Amino acid sequence: MFAYYLDLALRSLRRNKVLTTLMVLALALGIGATITTLTVLKLLSGDPLPQKSAQLFYPQLDPYPKDQPFSRSGKKLPWLMSYIDAMNLLHARKAERQAVMALSQVKLTPQGQGGKPFYADGVLTTSDFFPMFDAPFQYGAGWGSTDDESRAQVVVIAGFLNDKLFGGANSVGRTIRIEDHDFRIIGVLRPWAPQPRFYAVHLGGRDYGKGEAVFMPLQSVRADGMTPNTVMSYGPEHTDMQHLETAQSIWLGLWVQLSSADEAPAYKLFLGNYAQQQVALGRFQLSRVGLWDLMSWLRNEQVVPDDVRLQAGMALGFLLICVVNTVGLLLAKCLRRSREIGVRRALGASRGAIFLQFMVEAGIVGVAGGVLGLGFAELGLWGIRHQPAQYASLAHLDLSMFLFTFVVALVSSLVAGLLPAWRACVVAPAPQLKAS
Amino acid sequence: MEIRPILASLRKHRIPAALIVLEIALACAVLCNAVFMIGQRVASIHWSNAIDEQGIAVITVNGADPKLAASEIPRNLVALRGIAGVTAVAAATSMPLDQNPALSPFVAKPDANTTVNTSVYFIGSDGERAMGLRLLQGRWFNAGEYAGSGFKNFSSTGHVALVTQSDANRLWPGQSALGKTLYSNATGWTVVGVVADVLAQDPKFSGPGGMYSSVFFPLQPDGVMGDYMLRSTPQDRERVVREAVQVLGKLQPGAVVEGKTYAGMRSDYFADSNSMVWMLVLVCVVMLAVTAFGIVGLTSFWVQQRRRQIGIRRAVGATRGHILSYFRTENFLLSTTGTLIGVMLAFGINLYLMEHYEMNRMPWYYLPGSAIALWLLGQLAVFGPARRAAAVPPVVATRSV
Numbered sequence: 158m159f160a161y162y163l164d165l166a167l168r169s170l171r172r173n174k175v176l177t178t179l180m181v182l183a184l185a186l187g188i189g190a191t192i193t194t195l196t197v198l199k200l201l202s203g204d205p206l207p208q209k210s211a212q213l214f215y216p217q218l219d220p221y222p223k224d225q226p227f228s229r230s231g232k233k234l235p236w237l238m239s240y241i242d243a244m245n246l247l248h249a250r251k252a253e254r255q256a257v258m259a260l261s262q263v264k265l266t267p268q269g270q271g272g273k274p275f276y277a278d279g280v281l282t283t284s285d286f287f288p289m290f291d292a293p294f295q296y297g298a299g300w301g302s303t304d305d306e307s308r309a310q311v312v313v314i315a316g317f318l319n320d321k322l323f324g325g326a327n328s329v330g331r332t333i334r335i336e337d338h339d340f341r342i343i344g345v346l347r348p349w350a351p352q353p354r355f356y357a358v359h360l361g362g363r364d365y366g367k368g369e370a371v372f373m374p375l376q377s378v379r380a381d382g383m384t385p386n387t388v389m390s391y392g393p394e395h396t397d398m399q400h401l402e403t404a405q406s407i408w409l410g411l412w413v414q415l416s417s418a419d420e421a422p423a424y425k426l427f428l429g430n431y432a433q434q435q436v437a438l439g440r441f442q443l444s445r446v447g448l449w450d451l452m453s454w455l456r457n458e459q460v461v462p463d464d465v466r467l468q469a470g471m472a473l474g475f476l477l478i479c480v481v482n483t484v485g486l487l488l489a490k491c492l493r494r495s496r497e498i499g500v501r502r503a504l505g506a507s508r509g510a511i512f513l514q515f516m517v518e519a520g521i522v523g524v525a526g527g528v529l530g531l532g533f534a535e536l537g538l539w540g541i542r543h544q545p546a547q548y549a550s551l552a553h554l555d556l557s558m559f560l561f562t563f564v565v566a567l568v569s570s571l572v573a574g575l576l577p578a579w580r581a582c583v584v585a586p587a588p589q590l591k592a593s
Numbered sequence: 594m595e596i597r598p599i600l601a602s603l604r605k606h607r608i609p610a611a612l613i614v615l616e617i618a619l620a621c622a623v624l625c626n627a628v629f630m631i632g633q634r635v636a637s638i639h640w641s642n643a644i645d646e647q648g649i650a651v652i653t654v655n656g657a658d659p660k661l662a663a664s665e666i667p668r669n670l671v672a673l674r675g676i677a678g679v680t681a682v683a684a685a686t687s688m689p690l691d692q693n694p695a696l697s698p699f700v701a702k703p704d705a706n707t708t709v710n711t712s713v714y715f716i717g718s719d720g721e722r723a724m725g726l727r728l729l730q731g732r733w734f735n736a737g738e739y740a741g742s743g744f745k746n747f748s749s750t751g752h753v754a755l756v757t758q759s760d761a762n763r764l765w766p767g768q769s770a771l772g773k774t775l776y777s778n779a780t781g782w783t784v785v786g787v788v789a790d791v792l793a794q795d796p797k798f799s800g801p802g803g804m805y806s807s808v809f810f811p812l813q814p815d816g817v818m819g820d821y822m823l824r825s826t827p828q829d830r831e832r833v834v835r836e837a838v839q840v841l842g843k844l845q846p847g848a849v850v851e852g853k854t855y856a857g858m859r860s861d862y863f864a865d866s867n868s869m870v871w872m873l874v875l876v877c878v879v880m881l882a883v884t885a886f887g888i889v890g891l892t893s894f895w896v897q898q899r900r901r902q903i904g905i906r907r908a909v910g911a912t913r914g915h916i917l918s919y920f921r922t923e924n925f926l927l928s929t930t931g932t933l934i935g936v937m938l939a940f941g942i943n944l945y946l947m948e949h950y951e952m953n954r955m956p957w958y959y960l961p962g963s964a965i966a967l968w969l970l971g972q973l974a975v976f977g978p979a980r981r982a983a984a985v986p987p988v989v990a991t992r993s994v
Contacts, residue, residue, distance in 0.1 A: 489894035
């Protein structure tokens with residue numbers, strides 16, 4: 158029976174080519190726009206470390222004076238931590254793993270004659286960074302906590318930097334010059350860039366895109382005089398960049414890994430006690446603290462750009478208009494075919510059969526719209542890849558969005574087909590036959 | 594034109610009529626908000642900036658040894674002045690729209706607070722000419738002030754500053770800013786001049802309050818100055834960038850030298866807004882096209898269905914004009930209903946966006962504006978089918994079916 162409906166539907170669609178093209182084109186445009194924007198939205202609001210994110214937490218303290226809060230509303234906790242607080246929490250070792258981090262633009266000078274210096278993004282961090290974030294090593298390994306304490310001049314480099322400087326060879330043990338200091342390479346990472354770049358948020362890095370080129374022990378590079386990208390002062394003085402460790406300034410992010418999310422209340426209690434202790438010591442005026450799991454932190458800091466969310470909303474509105482448009486055109490067609498329906502009904506077709514026939518017709522429009530829409534979506538994503546946005550290079554259609562396209566196409570066309578099909582199946586056969 | 598027969602006919606065809614109304618309402622709601630967003634972004638792309646945007650080339654030198662700055666910067670400036678067509682050269686710490694905010698709060702009394710973040714610019718000798726600042730009151734820095742002002746912990750060790758007109762009005766409303774003391778973290782500087790409004794380093798980050806809040810300090814050659822500003826005619830600027838990068842590349846082999854025209858810097862800053870504008874325009878155009886074709890399609894079938902009725906009307910004396918205006922009036926009624934609903938919907942969407950996004954209230958004139966646009970679109974779309982309806986000959990009435 159289905160094959161017969163299919164045949165009928167194709168005949169009917171072929172009979173009115175202009176109208177069919179209009180319906181398919183409109184639906185395809187709506188689907189194309191929706192899939193393009195949803196792909197970008199999904200990509201940007203994704204989980205950067207799916208296997209780990211439930212265990213990773215971002216603690217916040219508030220060293221700001223009561224009458225001069227960090228945010229205008231006074232409600233938001235400071236994004237970063239001072240060196241003293243970050244180190245106290247790091248050394249307390251209350252979590253399974255913990256690492257502090259800052260980002261810095263560093264000058265790299267390739268070895269040998271004629272090597273032109275260039276700038277790259279660097280992470281200043283502590284030893285737990287690599288195991289905590291599951292950073293995969295191609296060669297070598299990260300440094301240990303003793304290297305942190307001894308201010309070792311070691312560096313872990315990203316795969317892309319290893320390709321650029323050493324042609325992809327095992328460079329462990331070799332030296333690179335960073336900000337005019339020599340560092341020994343102890344590890345090379347495989348391509349690794351979790352999206353969004355969750356640990357770079359508020360550290361003066363990019364929220365999306367390529368990862369950093371070099372990872373260095375924080376205390377070692379501070380001893381060399383390198384400074385972080387973002388420094389915010391909460392004291393009455395401007396920050397003294399030479400003495401960041403003692404300055405009343407926040408410039409470090411702290412991430413902790415708990416054994417499970419159930420441990421979060423206990424860690425928050427520990428944070429609260431720490432803050433109260435600091436209030437008692439006179440270092441803090443406020444004892445409030447925050448503890449976010451990775452995904453809530455990204456949501457709360459609205460890492461996904463407003464424009465991307467607006468575009469997705471607008472595309473959905475556009476799809477809705479296209480669906481209404483398809484309803485109208487399908488309905489017009491079905492009203493015009495009242496006589497044909499009358500004949501079919503008189504010859505014994507049930508209401509259900511008529512309904513099904515029209516739904517099949519709508520479904521075909523949907524599938525065609527989906528195929529064409531996929532083309533539009535690819536075109537749209539190609540356009541986005543040529544935009545100056547940080548996430549441009551990431552915009553690709555994955556398998557799930559590919560399948561989702563057809564789900565959207567079928568659902569929207571079947572929804573569009575409901576009303577016309579219902580109108581068609583309630584046509585009374587007698588008047589139609591009489592009229593002819 | 595009698596409306597009653599049209600209403601009677603619409604009542605008989607409730608569903609197609611409702612669909613047209615719905616489509617116009619949705620299109621109107623989306624159009625209103627999209628055009629508003631386009632307007633806001635286009636306005637931001639055209640933010641004024643009182644420097645010589647067309648004539649400046651900016652060469653950034655990073656990674657030079659700060660200890661050698663005192664001797665290297667004057668040497669570099671001399672070399673850059675030698676480039677043909679360059680009329681002024683100076684070093685600076687940052688540029689408007691360079692996306693590298695250096696912000697501080699500035700107030701008129703030592704113990705006052707503010708939430709406005711002011712962009713801080715340190716300029717070297719001749720900086721006002723190289724940048725093309727416009728002096729509104731007072732004077733520029735003199736040679737002694739340039740030579741005697743240093744940089745420590747993000748603030749000036751000198752005693753003088755230039756403020757923008759916006760800041761002068763904000764800090765000393767109704768008074769002249771000249772001779773007043775500007776404070777930040779209990780340190781004070783005397784305002785010697787007021788310049789026309791210069792944009793912040795990152796106005797989107799600084800917000801509406803900090804957009805034109807900028808302070809200029811004089812600075813002797815210092816390692817924090819990474820930017821060289823070269824002023825020339827707009828025709829020369831591309832060549833000036835190329836030559837200056839070569840000159841500085843040779844003089845500072847250990848540093849990273851990058852050059853850009855200021856116009857290029859400005860378009861980089863607004864690249865995001867620009868692409869959002871194009872994407873919104875595209876969506877609007879396609880959406881209007883889809884709506885128009887939808888109206889054409891539905892009305893055409895409608896006309897086809899009523900060929901007999903039209904024929905009868907023509908046979909009993911209606912002119913072509915009558916038929917034409919019948920369909921146009923019908924579309925007018927539908928469009929009006931649709932846009933009324935659409936305007937309310939648009940207003941609701943705007944309220945929602947204001948709540949959840951950084952969006953302003955939509956000025957009222959956007960609502961009638963897009964209502965009229967859709968109303969015109971409806972009339973345009975219905976014109977074809979209506980003409981075909983008018984062309985139905987009266988003889989149709991005499992044929993059975």
